[in-house]
Amino acid sequence: MENHTTVTEFILLGLSSDPQLQFLLFFVFWVIYLITLAANAVIMLVIKADSHLHTPMYFFLFYLSLIDICYSSAIVPKMLVNFLAAHKTISVNACFTQMFFMLFSGSCEISMLSAMAYDRYTAICKPLHYAGTMNKRVCRQLVGASWTMGVMHSLVNTVPVSKLHFCGPNEIEHFSCDLPHLLTLSCSRTFINKIALLFSAVILGFGTFLLTLISYIHIIFTILRIRSAEGRRKAFSTCSSHLIVVGLLYGAGFFQYMKPSSISSVTLDQVFSIQYSILTPMVNPIIYSLKNEEVKTALGRIFTKKKKCFSTDVNRVQL
Template identity: 45%
Template sequence: MEPQNWTTVTEFLLLGFSDLPEHQISLFVLFFTMYLINLLGNTIMITLIATDHHLHTPMYFFISNLSFVDMCFSSVTVPQMLINIFSENKAISYTSCMAQLSFFINFNGIEVVLLAVMAYDRYVAICNPLHYPMLMNKKICLCLLGVCWLSGALNSLLHTILMCRLSFCSSNKIIHFFCDMPPLFKLSCTDTSLNELMIFTEGSLFDMVPFLFIIVSYIRIISTIFKTSSVSRRSKAFSTCSSHMITVTLYYGSIFFMYFRPSTSYSLEYDRVASVIYTTLTPMLNSFIYSLRNKDVKVALKRAISEKILQRVCSVA
């Protein structure tokens, strides 16, 4: 076989929303606003949990970490997308593209496992309340958080190594607003079957095992709640668990639509919408879901505002 004249790709073009030139300003304002709300909302949540001793519990410890991961997750993709909307040069170097992909997979993996850990926390709190202080002490919480970060890092390392073994040639145009695996596969001039196999085996297990764990946990939780005679306790349990389930539904719904469906059903418009939901919308909404639907957080926020006002009054006086 004669060698093919391939030109090795050293940079990619993130075309993103370049096919919608008439909506560039609207898209920039929309995504920039969502990103700022994400940063502001999650920063407030982290600060509130860190400074209010009433919120120093395992549940809020994991919520604060979820807020931090949400900020990092969006920061991997959104700033580059905002720059590219108005920039004539939409190029991203090969190294930067692989780095973006690696961090994207990493924070995605952390969030997947963290949502399962949060479900376990609620399961223990509601189904085994007497053993909760022992089963969810500070040491165990730190170990569970370590498992989240280690799992995300190992999953990211695996897929990044497999991606780096691919060669890219000819076209370097990525029909997406960030470096993701499916769009990159389309540009590869080498066999991507191993990469795709790992997505549908290891990737499926990595996402499905935590998801099934969450489902089983909440089946047990709901069963226990219905057996509770106290109306106030039942209402509080439903309120806390419903916030988590809304987050899980939004997050997993968009991921399943994006990655676990036949390639023949690929649609640029629908895939972009799904990507925006789990990279931009869901991280922005999480802080509001856990604050507006949570009585303890609202009380802590009012307390923090009252203390701030009191301090200003005292300083003026």
């Protein structure tokens, strides 16, 4: 091992080596990133500004939007720089830092969605106990638990990887410092790292998925027992947005990690990585704003209030 040169930086090969295509990809992902930041920021501001949205469901949605901003910001800025850079390098420490925040954001995302599923289960299946069960203390504890699991999942995988030796090659066939790709470049034995990744991913991923699945099984049976069609529609409308988001995230994740090795390819891996790490943070606030009447109503109230304030200021200036 002493005869090898220690790697001080990695090369992110990205999505393409064609300069013209890279410029187009820069524009596309720059627009996606701006939409992600703006849409999630708007959701957070609306929830904070409108007292009608100070409920457990929107409390969780606020932090989900914050996590989506963190998730996208951990990947896209460096990705945009590399689209225009001649040397697409990232230092070893910066690579580990990016990997930490990617694992943290992804873990918090699925944990938060599980907490939101439990909130919908309590609201629909146990409405009489909802106010007492989902009080402010419980909501804060669920958010804190999500962040704690995210930190633990990140540390369990990042700390052992930081102790590995990298002596070359240093090219990552990806647009970010994805953990599985880093393990293939290590000159050290990575058996322990792979076991840690497998167990932490299975425990966290399967555990949160099982909680979400159980919650929605109870929700579906409860909705089916409602006699009126209008009552079923109203009950389902309160969780339809969350169900779409969960389906998109877990659908891409399961296909990514459960697909047969015969159809595995670098391009396919990159496509699904883009879907759940870059497109999902952009799509989430759009789904919640389009499918949720309360959010649209709150947006209307805020715009109306701002318009009245603007008209009043104009009239004062004219006077």
